[in-house]
Amino acid sequence: MYELDFFLPVQPSNECLSYSKDKPLNKINYLVIDVQTTGASPRNAHLLECAYQVFHLLDKTSSGHAEDFNAQLSTQVKACLVELPPGVRLSKVISKLTGIKIKDLQKAKKPDILAQELWMVIECIHQEIQREQAWVCLAHVARYERSFIRALCLAHPPKDLNHVEAQARFDSLPWLCTHAISTRLYPSLPRRSLNAMNAYFGGTEIKLKRATSHLKASLLIWRSIHAVLETKQIKTWGSLSELLSQSAKRGRFKPSLPAQLRLEAPSLPGVYNFYDQRSTVVYVGRARNLNQRVNQHFRGQKGHDERHLELLGVTHHVDWQTCPSVLEAKHLENKKIKELTPRYNKALSKQKTPFYFKADDLSIIDDLSVHESLIEALTTFRNIGPWIDERLIERLQDFMALLAGDFSSIHRSYWPNQALDTWQVARKLIIGKLEQVNEQVLDIFLKCQTNRSTQVYGCLTWGYTIEQRELSCSKEPTKQMDHAGSLRNSTVNIPGEKVILNSCELLMLQLWQTWQATQWQSLLQQGEIIWLADTGKSQKTWRQLSLDHMTGSQYLSQEPQVQNSLESVQDLMNLSPASLCIDRLTYDQSRLTYLSLLSLAREGIASYYRRSSQDSWVRLELLPKPLNEKKLVKT
Template identity: 25%
Template sequence: MYCIIDIETTGNGIKGNKITEIAIFKFNGKQITEEFTSLVNPECEIPPFITGLTGIDNDTVRNAPLLKDIAEDILRITDGCIFVAHSVNFDYNVIRNEFEQLGINFVRKKLCTVRLSRVVFPGYRSYSLGKLCSSLGVPLENRHRARGDAHATVLLFSKILNTEGIDITLKKFLNARSQEATLPPSLPKAQYSRLPQKPGVYHFKNDKGEVIYTGKAKNIKKRVLSHFYDKSEKEIKMCRATQKIDFELSGNELVALLMENHAIKKLYPLYNRAQKRKVPRIAIFSYEDREGILHLAFSKINSVPQPLTTLYSLTESREFLEQICAKFELCAKYCHLQDGVAQCNHFRLGPCSGICRGKEDIIEYNLKVQKAIDYVTSERENYIIKEQGRNPEEDALVVVRDGLYCGYGFIPKDQQISSLEDAMAYVTPQTETLEAKRLISSYTFKNQNNILLMGQE
């Protein structure tokens, strides 16, 4: 026995969604044996856009029963029945959440007519109730009202039950291990079934092929499934919009993290929150002015061809130059810590040895600057991280040159590497970000045995 159900709600997110109307048709597979339809007072305001969609406003439900008043009717008519709805997880979760607030445990087996229709009526561009009914010639009256939509779903479900081989299909869908009731309504099961249980990144895509979420995982299949079990409002909206899942193997967690960071910065997916912010890189560099004096300065990295080092905020860059200026007794004016002054007088560093007042020899001052440059650049390391590859025949590489993350790649295990240039032939070039820098720093601190130091080139 089946109960085909449709509800109208206040639309206030999944947890705050309140039922304003419910319709239930008890169906034995051939005919309707019982019907229950009722407006419901949600005990809150109905937003205007919901009224515009359904025609249900605050006056419509003012004298309607509360959900607790009709809870016994809903429990009785659905008892022992399979809960059927178009995009079943939405209706089911709203009802279950509302019953939970009443202290009632609501558990029923589920069937989704969207997912069933995708299997038995393949090839349609849209499986929304309205468009599917129009394509299949199913009458749909009083659209966006619970009884109208529920009755159309009964007719659609009847068509589904009359298709060849439906008994086997239903058996698969109702099998607790099939995960059909867990997967998003618009996602073909084949998309989930093809996911590997290996490290990498995955991309949720909508009906336009746009990436709406990117994630990383040690086990892609297991991590993707966890999204479908998550009942937070954001996750439910994201999963309902997902129609395709792509993935890339990484072989290990570090490369997966770097892949994820790169994809989020490049694609800016709708449902990713972390790592979206683009932190500008600041370059520390040197140059010689017309008087032959060496300067140290900082600027956005786009305007600096050969930085001495890079940092990730103007404050951090100023503090770094202040430390260098103090350590090597340089001039705050010529380190660009004070602009528009004839002579330096930095509030923290104090006066220099006199280069800005013509009391220090330029050659001697430049020697101090060169020592500072040597000190800064000596901190730049050249190394390769060698990690597990995507298969037993390869290794994964992460390359850091002059202290900057350059990219990742994969190389055959029998291929010898004697220089960074050898490694770069196998690497996908990447731009260092603050997150990538932190990921690599954390990794190298914990995994010294996987690091191959390389000489200066």
Template identity: 25%
Template sequence: MYAIVDIETTGGHASAGKITEVAIFLHDGMQITGKYETLVNPGIPIPRYIQALTGITDEMVADAPLFEDIAENVFNLLHGQIFIAHNVNFDYSFLRHELDYCGYKLQSKKLCTVRLSRKVFPGFPSYSLGNLCRQLNIGIVNRHRASGDASATVRLFELMLAADKQGAISQALNARSKDKWLPLHLPQEYVDDLPSTPGVYYFHNEKGKVVYVGKARNIRKRVTSHFTGNSAGRQRQEFLRNIHSITFEKTGTELMAFILESIEIRRLWPQYNNAQKRVESKFGFYTFEDQQGYLRLAIEKRRKYTTPVFAFNLLAEGHNLLRQLIREFKLCPKLCFLQTSPDPCAGMAEKTCKGACEKKEKPAKYNQRVLEAIGHLQSAQPSFLILDAGRQATEQSCILMEKGKFYGMGYVPRDVAVSDTAMLKDLLTQYPENEFILNLLRTYANNNAGRLVQVPA
């Protein structure tokens, strides 16, 4: 009925580590009914620190069977049994990964004696196997060897069977139980408290530091999706081991969750968020004064710690805008780097350039038109509100874009008029903008023009 398992490995995750020892105790709920143990040749060197921890050396496993040689036997012992281990997902992920490679599909119900012992024996300072054995007077020999640790886990499980007055074991075996897939150190109540609403969630490590920020249309559903599946990769296994608690913040809409997630990633710089940490390769208009005193307007790739007078996504978009400014404000295409050839200025031929490139127009007059062009570009950007559902029926969410810039967002009572922008700002939280947020809001505005509330610029 039960297969109580312990393994030793060359590393901490199944996709790169290998098994060096396996111990399986079959148990009927009353007594041990069978036992299997063997060293395993991992086919790779065992790291020195692992050898020091387990005592298993390269020489000891040199003549041991490869896992493929024992795979059929291991699968037959585990198949149809309830798989039990201390930190069950670690042992299960390794054996499932190795068996899958050998053509055997392991699908077992699981019980974790770490999570169960917290329920059956509450109040202990630590639930590591060594500390539990000391607290419960369980003798343990050959610590950090598969047979020794599995034997101690057998005795721990027997004590839990006898002390389980609240039915924790049967509850854990229930098909709807979260125990089988929750991260080892995450109490179930954190997941039970999650709302099924849009918002942002935070995974915290043992010290309370945020290690991951995510957004969701449905927080509960999205969070639980992180814990399902059986990826054996190092990053996922390390990620799950470091989750000790969850906090969240509700938002009225999924759009607000996207925005808040981006803000929080840049504020907290969590360990496991990667997508929005990259420096974004965007473009912008930059100005500088040349040696003759002429103000130059140039398109440059946006770099960190630089602030363009206007930003955009595509180079072609910038060229089109620059051509419009050159025509409307009679700027010089050479001084704007749109014409780079030594040929005569195309702007003078088209009568849009007044000769600044040939010093026929004084810098002060030309520079004034450059500044007017920049002011026009900035003032022409839209100002609008996005009003949508709030976190509760009595409020509505509000996002404010002002002259093409993201001002902030928040919630306002449904009975408050939103025509007064100055008053509205008192009700909103101002946030720093970034390229991701601007692109998000521009895309939303283009696709939902009828839902925007225009406000004076």
């Protein structure tokens, strides 16, 4: 029999239990376990998902006793969701982290059933240990996994064991913590979390916290750590125990990326790539000054989030590509992120396809193959897009249902928490407001109104009038871009129906501003622009860029002299859309262009546009202007 020390939660030094000191690590059988939970401790949290798998560093068939191996200890991954106790709801935070929805838990396994399965595995392992076979439970953070598995098993002990016997049987299992080993083998790494070590050893990116993916990462980490231990002549259980008996000391972080290499980056705009030790791009960034930005990553660790510290630990090489301007660097960064999908990029990494929707019923158009008819529908405003935010459309659909007398959605989190009778009063106020607005529908909407689409264009016009109201109240209208803030702050100490009305006004303003931005972005998908480009080193020059290619801008000696301008969305919509935005790359490129030119407009710097070389240049007036009475007509 092997001598065993029990792993007790109150003894943090017991991260590993002692087996026979001369037992080779590659001849030990491992039960790898991972759990996902609703919190950090079983005292106030619950098990949500569990996965486990039997694992052998050596093939069992080569050990000479395959026929004696217990059939219950299958090497296949076993995973299941676990039913939450009555009255406990899955929080939005946990659902977002794991991707688990409330409907997924309808097929979850009852805790007592899972406990029975685990006790069967524990009993089989106990029998194997009786036969002098070495077994260890393995997890990346053993203290965490063990505490939840222990609480589950002791809450549902087998019928042939009392509570004391069940506790003794469970506590006889030795546990091994790969995080504890990592802290001793890699004291200078900024992070040794499961994600960090998985990335360090080249594992597949883990996007959601799910038990199966974490289980596979734990296996990869232990395989990789075992290979490193062998190079350090740590091949037996005794030598590993000796390593873990040493105190874990954090060393000073020494980047794998040579300092001399990153110091060679030029002080120019451009895009840089970080590579791991397998020459895989793990991060793409852009900078106004490449030298400053690349070296900024490695200056100090305080204030950096977990992902950034993980990135520093895995980066072994860097290269860069200079660009004539910051805008072109943004375009190149977006293109590279879409092509390479680096694991540590969040911004611009989304691949969700833009969509268009019908103004009549707000239904999303799935088929974009009929290109010409869709462009014609956009020109006449029967379709609206390109769009990304489906939540805004969902809120607008709820708003339309509210106008029709359907109050089933008022409980949703984005609506004010008010009583039903207050909502009924507010509905009358909203209908009256829309009737007033419909008398001032913008002239650009007159040609496309139908009986069913009047409400949508009324909502857009309502948002337009709110924007104009906010502009007229602002002392500096060119800088008053966040009108939503004043609406959010105007709900203090006012009646409930006014709170609801303010919430609806905020929705109308968001709808109008989003729609307005999509029109500018549609324009900036093609053509040419002239703008005052940031070229680094505090230098700005006028440059001309073809939006079809997004790179290779040309230097201009002076600002162009242009008489005509696009002063409003009405003028903008006189230019029919030339193409549909059917991919995320095109959408984000035009969005980056729009936001860059909008930033210049806020500084009082004009930008210029033309659709083709045969057209004349026009000045882009991207900022909203105070109300011009001539642009509103009676219907």
